[in-house]
Amino acid sequence: MPSSMNDMVVSVDAEGRIKVRIPLPDDVLSRYRGSTITVPFRLFEFTIQLDDEVTVPLASHSFVEAEKIANAVAASIMQAVTGWETVGAQPIVVRKAGLGLTGGSRAAAEETCAAPGEPDPHPSPSLMDLFEAWAAHHLRAGGAPTTPPYWRLLVSRFAAFVGQVPPAAITSQHLRDYRDHLLASGRKLRTARHADFAALRALFHYAVENGHVPANPVTGVKFRVDRLAVGRGMLAFNADEARQILAAADRETVPAFRWIPWLTALTGSRVATIANLRARDVQNVEGIWCLRITREAGPIKTAASERLVPIHPAILQRGFLAFVRDCGRERLFVEGRRRGADPAATSPYNPARSTLRRLTQWLHDLELEIGREHRKDPNHAWRHWFKEQAFIAGIPEKIADAIVGHAHANASRRYGAVSLEVMARNLEKIRPPM
Numbered sequence: 001m002p003s004s005m006n007d008m009v010v011s012v013d014a015e016g017r018i019k020v021r022i023p024l025p026d027d028v029l030s031r032y033r034g035s036t037i038t039v040p041f042r043l044f045e046f047t048i049q050l051d052d053e054v055t056v057p058l059a060s061h062s063f064v065e066a067e068k069i070a071n072a073v074a075a076s077i078m079q080a081v082t083g084w085e086t087v088g089a090q091p092i093v094v095r096k097a098g099l100g101l102t103g104g105s106r107a108a109a110e111e112t113c114a115a116p117g118e119p120d121p122h123p124s125p126s127l128m129d130l131f132e133a134w135a136a137h138h139l140r141a142g143g144a145p146t147t148p149p150y151w152r153l154l155v156s157r158f159a160a161f162v163g164q165v166p167p168a169a170i171t172s173q174h175l176r177d178y179r180d181h182l183l184a185s186g187r188k189l190r191t192a193r194h195a196d197f198a199a200l201r202a203l204f205h206y207a208v209e210n211g212h213v214p215a216n217p218v219t220g221v222k223f224r225v226d227r228l229a230v231g232r233g234m235l236a237f238n239a240d241e242a243r244q245i246l247a248a249a250d251r252e253t254v255p256a257f258r259w260i261p262w263l264t265a266l267t268g269s270r271v272a273t274i275a276n277l278r279a280r281d282v283q284n285v286e287g288i289w290c291l292r293i294t295r296e297a298g299p300i301k302t303a304a305s306e307r308l309v310p311i312h313p314a315i316l317q318r319g320f321l322a323f324v325r326d327c328g329r330e331r332l333f334v335e336g337r338r339r340g341a342d343p344a345a346t347s348p349y350n351p352a353r354s355t356l357r358r359l360t361q362w363l364h365d366l367e368l369e370i371g372r373e374h375r376k377d378p379n380h381a382w383r384h385w386f387k388e389q390a391f392i393a394g395i396p397e398k399i400a401d402a403i404v405g406h407a408h409a410n411a412s413r414r415y416g417a418v419s420l421e422v423m424a425r426n427l428e429k430i431r432p433p434m
């Protein structure tokens with residue numbers, strides 16, 4: 001074969017259609033023109049008809065993927081017309097042309113791809129390789145550091161489900177099968193939809209943006225929701241439950257049980273936010289004692305969660321500042337590791353994880369009708385309780401949102417920050433249940 005055989009031109013139009021031109025000698029082309037050739041590609045195969053320019057019956061929205069498809073086409077053509085024994089291990093030079101995917105630009109770069117039988121010099125990344133790349137991107141962009149550890153577990157389960165299927169070959173059918181598998185295994189629909197598939201949707205979105213897969217296979221995969229169940233959200237503690245929990249907290253000597261219920265009740269904060277507080281996060285700003293909530297202390301959900309929150313007078317009257325002063329450790333509610341404990345057992349992003357487990361158990365031990373079966377999350381119900389009390393007290397929604405760290409629901413409420421003094425004055429309108 002002449003050396004010009006190795007000069008293959010690949011073009012991809014704006015719709016992702018791939019065309020491959022291999023300059024075969026005229027006598028070879030005339031002998032085989034119109035012949036049908038089967039091209040194996042990963043887990044499937046397709047057929048082409050040999051001509052001056054071969055149209056591939058596949059679409060690709062990634063030139064990396066298109067190049068691999070074109071290389072498979074070239075290999076099959078050469079095997080069909082001459083056999084690899086005359087070509088040997090000589091690599092195929094691919095000249096990229098017609099990159100319609102990049103806004104009509106025409107690149108003229110050359111790359112070397114391995115001939116069949118040789119290791120691929122640019123192997124496709126695995127699903128977990130893509131996840132690690134996404135995680136690094138997520139953290140560089142200022143994303144919550146708690147997300148990658150949890151999503152890594154979710155993505156690894158999906159990777160185990162699909163086995164050796166490369167990311168670019170994963171289809172919507174794989175995702176539908178996985179959805180059905182999760183639900184059949186007892187996974188709650190809400191968890192599968194908003195946790196497992198949220199992770200996969202974000203991962204494949206990143207993969208599409210970076211040219212690793214042609215399209216996001218999660219798009220269009222639906223979850224059938226029971227319309228009669230819509231609106232059955234979680235509830236707040238009622239007055240009697242709130243009174244009993246805070247009365248039990250007043251009798252406690254364990255710091256987490258003593259103070260976390262009061263702080264979550266009268267700031268509307270998420271329980272993980274309060275459980276991870278450090279002594280230095282209790283500050284006097286403009287003459288107002290407050291909690292400074294930051295992502296450096298522990299996990300937060302949104303940018304709006306980072307804020308200063310005034311401390312309610314009822315908490316100050318119970319001696320909270322004295323507790324903070326005499327605490328003697330960096331984190332108010334996280335004790336040091338037990339001697340001999342594995343350092344890896346403590347999450348670097350959520351140091352209070354074990355504290356939260358103990359607090360949840362403490363609440364259940366009060367034998368109240370709380371828990372998900374009663375639509376009252378043992379910890380998050382305080383957040384609902386605070387919003388209810390704010391409404392009853394006539395606190396404007398914008399001010400209540402600023403206190404609890406809710407993102408503003410509409411554009412008009414986004415204008416103008418709520419001052420610490422305004423928050424403190426309105427917070428005093430919330431009357432403790434005891």
